[in-house]
Amino acid sequence: MSRFLDADEIEQMFAKAGAVPLRPRGNEARGKRTRWLRTVDFTRPTKFTTDQERRIRRALDTFCERAATRLVAEHRTAIEMDVIDVGQFTWINAFTQIPEPSVFVTLETAPHPGRMLLTAELPMVLVALERMMGAPEPSPRERELTSIDLMVAERLFTTIVAEMSQVFFDIAEMTFSIMRVDTQAETVQVAAGSEPTLMLTLEARIEGVSSTMNLLIPYAAIAAAQGALSRRDDGVAEHNEVTAAAVKRSMSKVDVTLRAEVGETTMTLEEILALKPGDVVRLNADANAEVTLYADRTPTHRARAGRSGKNRAVQITSQVTPEP
16 A cells, blocks of 8 residues: 655655755745755865776876886885775865875976875885885884985985886876975975865885875876876777788788588487498588688688689689678
């Protein structure tokens, strides 16, 4: 038996959906539609599309692998990095989530001018500095970075940013360079407080110390390259005439077995084992029917059987249309 919902049940239903109707009071309730109240969180913008977010995250996954290998080779610093979180915020909300104390690396983008921010927790930077200085077992105490420390740290971040720049150049033809390395959050000037920002958090493990690195990407920094970052990278490549011609030339040199099939039939295993010289096997095809040419297992052409000199041959009559 059906029934009408009362006011309390309607409120509960819309509360689950994230919207709550406002009840008119008194005479306002007569002949008027119910107004709606919906909670909107403006600290969580959605300026970056899902494709852009996914593509940037995959680029950073590649960066983590390349950077770890290069740091071991150049600075004798064994570091492991993984992307552990991605989120969209306003710039001010993203910036306030950076742990303290941290090292702030301001990046400049090219060819389109823009700024990003790369941060690393201070304990990780101190361990890396000790390793670069030749300490056998780095165990740095908590301290502030000196001017010399900042110069050495800039060399470390130059290697990291170079690998990151190479990865982003591959997907969007963007490059990065270091503008400034500092430990004071007050001196960081990258974007306006309300600018939509993509925040990617990486876990960095070095000499038993686990800490985080953060890459903050204001939307203004990648707006000029948003077309390249919006391309889906799910394996569907964009058609390119030059690439297609090169692939066709390379594949045209591959050897493929070509065979002619006159007909076919089905026999039991007992009948096959009983075959002897002189027996005739009837095929399910007319004697004057065309034969089918196969490239490996794929039918390609129809033909008539014949002879060319002392060799058996076929004459092409038509092309087999592939089934959809």
